[in-house]
Amino acid sequence: MLAWINRFLHALKENRKITAPDVFPFTASQVSAASVLASFGVFFNPIIALLTSLVLDSFDGVVARSQNATSRDGGMIDWASDRYSEFIFYGYFALQHTPLLILLPVANTLLNLSLLRGWKVVIIPIRFYLLAYLVITRFLIA
Amino acid sequence: MNTPSHIFVSLLIGLQFTQDPLMLFIAVLAGILPDLDHLPHITKALKTGRFGSSSRSFFHELIGLSIFTTLSLFTGDLFPLVFFPLLSHYLLDYMTRPTRPFYPFDKRELHLGIYPKSLKWMTIIEVPLTCLLGLIVFYML
Numbered sequence: 001m002l003a004w005i006n007r008f009l010h011a012l013k014e015n016r017k018i019t020a021p022d023v024f025p026f027t028a029s030q031v032s033a034a035s036v037l038a039s040f041g042v043f044f045n046p047i048i049a050l051l052t053s054l055v056l057d058s059f060d061g062v063v064a065r066s067q068n069a070t071s072r073d074g075g076m077i078d079w080a081s082d083r084y085s086e087f088i089f090y091g092y093f094a095l096q097h098t099p100l101l102i103l104l105p106v107a108n109t110l111l112n113l114s115l116l117r118g119w120k121v122v123i124i125p126i127r128f129y130l131l132a133y134l135v136i137t138r139f140l141i142a
Numbered sequence: 143m144n145t146p147s148h149i150f151v152s153l154l155i156g157l158q159f160t161q162d163p164l165m166l167f168i169a170v171l172a173g174i175l176p177d178l179d180h181l182p183h184i185t186k187a188l189k190t191g192r193f194g195s196s197s198r199s200f201f202h203e204l205i206g207l208s209i210f211t212t213l214s215l216f217t218g219d220l221f222p223l224v225f226f227p228l229l230s231h232y233l234l235d236y237m238t239r240p241t242r243p244f245y246p247f248d249k250r251e252l253h254l255g256i257y258p259k260s261l262k263w264m265t266i267i268e269v270p271l272t273c274l275l276g277l278i279v280f281y282m283l
Contacts, residue, residue: 033254080243106208116247
């Protein structure tokens with residue numbers, strides 16, 4: 001944080017163009033971490049927590065590209081954060097409904113690992129499906 | 143995260159579901175289960191002051207979480223007392239330590255950058271944090 005403040009002040013002092021790293025102090029992996037931490041909001045408001053987590057999850061790539069900090073490691077952190085986030089959300093709903101729901105993030109983790117082995121599989125966006133289900137049941141079905 | 147922290151967090155989670163000492167013991171066991179793979183590396187850890195990501199077997203990563211989660215489905219009513227402390231262990235480690243989440247399929251070591259890496263700062267933060275967790279557990283008990 002101090003390094004960021006110093007960089008921002010130097011940019012102002014040197015009268016050079018302010019770029020994204022000068023304005024946004026966090027790294028893409030820290031944004032991914034925030035996405036996982038936001039998942040804990042499921043215990044308070046599942047819909048807001050899901051929206052926050054998904055927005056932060058999509059934001060980490062933007063941050064990485066704007067800071068010219070894209071890397072394979074960053075992509076792996078994004079994947080890992082997604083898997084842990086799914087376990088948090090589906091763990092909560094497994095408690096509310098049936099423990100079998102926890103098999104969905106397990107399946108997604110296995111699909112992710114298969115992807116790393118080079119298998120042509122697709123990771124299922126189970127958080128999006130969960131958000132759609134919650135929105136439909138909360139707002140559209142009386 | 144260090145083992146006492148895992149124990150305290152597991153107790154905190156267990157206390158949300160039960161006050162029964164045996165059930166709380168089960169929650170603690172589930173919470174520290176992944177750390178059993180550190181036992182062969184204790185000598186090295188005592189010399190260097192830390193275990194390191196190489197002391198983590200695949201049971202300590204996402205595939206281990208998947209295996210233990212699936213097994214926790216067979217615990218019946220104990221599912222919340224087993225799954226949530228277990229999940230807390232993986233999350234705490236992911237947030238605070240260099241991990242290899244996709245090991246053994248990918249051996250890349252990843253660190254989120256929200257927790258200090260140096261042993262000095264880790265100790266400065268973890269000792270009071272662990273004591274605080276212990277106090278909270280003691281108060282709730």
